[in-house]
Amino acid sequence: MDKPRGSLHRLALLALLLALALILGWVESLIPLPILVPGFKLGLGNAAVLFALYAQGRRDAFVLLIMKVMLSSILFSGFSAFLYALAGGLLSYLVMALLVRREKSSVPFVSMTGAVCHNIGQVAAAALLLGTPHLVYVLALLLLCGLVTGSLTGLAASLILKRLNFGHFDV
């Protein structure tokens, strides 16, 4: 697949990814997961952001992230979840964008690091908003969860990138 050229192409692909990310977020809420830790989520929507980061570039991935966080909190989760999701999303985006720029990083590594950073951002936001620093235990558990969920979403993104055969990903 070639890199998308025209701005219409880009817009269409971005809209498609946004719809996909939102649907994935919704599907995810239907999967009954054990409540190991508050804030524990599969983060399937992040697979879309990761994919966009590789396929569409940093700018589009950023737009996708912001739109995803805004719309999913309007549609599903409400305002309070918005701040946590935004804090986590921004931190994970920053780190993933930096890692993708260095092309040496592998997709699962970027995904897992992204998931871990998402959880760090989330807990940091919670610590600030709640005014309690007693979240170390939760943070540690979420770090481990992030590695697991990150490897799963990384696998998903890997498979998609492979199938669509993106430029420097011919293996």
Add this chain to the structure above:
Amino acid sequence: MPQKKSPFLPSRREIFMLLGIVCLAGLLLLAVRWGAKPGDEVVITVEQREYGRFPLSENRVLEIEAADGMNVVEISDNQVHMKSADCPDRLCVKMGFIHDDIRPIVCLPHKVVVEVKPRG
């Protein structure tokens, strides 16, 4: 024969870094567990302001009116838990009972934190 590096497999260095995160998380968990002190006082914080302190040894039910909704905290048998709440996810209710300072019970949507602390 030099093999082409797959972008889908983490390199050795990346695996070490990921293991580093695992170790860090494990150390944090152990540190919190070792540092755990049995508490005898329930401290409730609502929207960053202390709501009240209650002895863990006295059974009682507290109805907390936060700006965004209601939480019901129950202290019984030297344990405390969120009995009910009208927040959307009810994670705080699912977090169960606590009796030490390892972790607090948190209701994120209502910004209610329930902690158990040693007195003093």
